[in-house]
Amino acid sequence: AQSVSQHNHHVILSEAASLELGCNYSYGGTVNLFWYVQYPGQHLQLLLKYFSGDPLVKGIKGFEAEFIKSKFSFNLRKPSVQWSDTAEYFCAAGATSSNTGKLIFGQGTTLQVKP
């Protein structure tokens, strides 16, 4: 069965700390991978995406993620978090072989950054 799992449900960090959020996926074929962020009171926004090529992808607001095929992982990282990064983060996967517009989401990780 297709699934996406996020390791941490709730993360609390102080400003300037480094961030790494884990994401693992289980899919029958090749996948496109995404990280979305939902700031308080706002809608889901795309942080970054991986389709193919360089496994290290850079997104908006200083975020990056690394695709490791052998580990079925797509972890999100940021060297130094800010209070404004407080939000819920979702990892998502979609099959590259289908034309169905279906994304499978992880359960989400709530990040709280203390000033």
Place this chain on the structure above:
Amino acid sequence: KAGVTQTPRYLIKTRGQQVTLSCSPISGHRSVSWYQQTPGQGLQFLFEYFSETQRNKGNFPGRFSGRQFSNSRSEMNVSTLELGDSALYLCASSLNGQTYEQYFGPGTRLTVT
């Protein structure tokens, strides 16, 4: 470019009623996907429409249905509402749904009493 818009933003309905939610995609986007977001189940895929055709459906009962119009606008309908249908319903649009990145609207918060 205007983003994805959803109407209404908030809705309160009674058990047994039906409801219709609307989604207008980003101009030029032909694929519209719908998701249900709840604290317990997270984000779950409902269905996707492309060129007025439903191409895929998630694991939801037949009470959940949708359609897409020739201008790519989409509606979803839930009949015979149950308390468990209370959720945030999100619409997302993409160029053609081929797992291109999806852009999400603000959602419709449905409360069933």
